[in-house]
Amino acid sequence: MTNEPQQNIISPNGKYTLLFGRVNEYSMGGAYACSIYLHEQNEDIITLHIMCADKPLWNEDSTSVYFPVWFTNEIVRLKQCVAKYDTVTKKVSLYKQLFTTIEISKLENELLTILDYRGNASTFNVLEEAILTDDYKIGK
Numbered sequence: 001m002t003n004e005p006q007q008n009i010i011s012p013n014g015k016y017t018l019l020f021g022r023v024n025e026y027s028m029g030g031a032y033a034c035s036i037y038l039h040e041q042n043e044d045i046i047t048l049h050i051m052c053a054d055k056p057l058w059n060e061d062s063t064s065v066y067f068p069v070w071f072t073n074e075i076v077r078l079k080q081c082v083a084k085y086d087t088v089t090k091k092v093s094l095y096k097q098l099f100t101t102i103e104i105s106k107l108e109n110e111l112l113t114i115l116d117y118r119g120n121a122s123t124f125n126v127l128e129e130a131i132l133t134d135d136y137k138i139g140k
Contacts (some may be wrong), residue, residue, distance in 0.1 A: 031070065070081060
């Protein structure tokens with residue numbers, strides 16, 4: 001992610017629009033992040049995460065959208081993990097595996113292709129990876 005404003009992203013079925021807040025530098029000379037919001041037709045706009053790290057990808061039937069987020073807690077310094085918003089359950093899940101800096105470059109048959117900051121590709125199977133939380137809430 002750069003400090004350039006992110007463009008809205010419409011789901012494949014046209015029912016959902018992802019909106020992005022202002023891009024901020026997380027730390028001096030460090031990573032960029034922005035808030036990511038979801039607008040469903042005729043519904044309120046909801047906040048999915050306040051530390052979106054890069055562009056999201058929708059699955060083909062618009063039931064899930066995946067995006068990298070910045071993550072930190074008392075034990076882990078700033079890292080990224082994969083987040084998923086499920087349009088059916090209306091819940092955000094955070095996957096347990098942590099990364100330094102990633103970009104989700106492709107989604108095919110529930111397999112994400114993830115590029116790290118060196119350009120190395122790896123496969124992330126969203127059906128098999130451990131989930132840290134399946135009901136993430138802002139401020140939780």
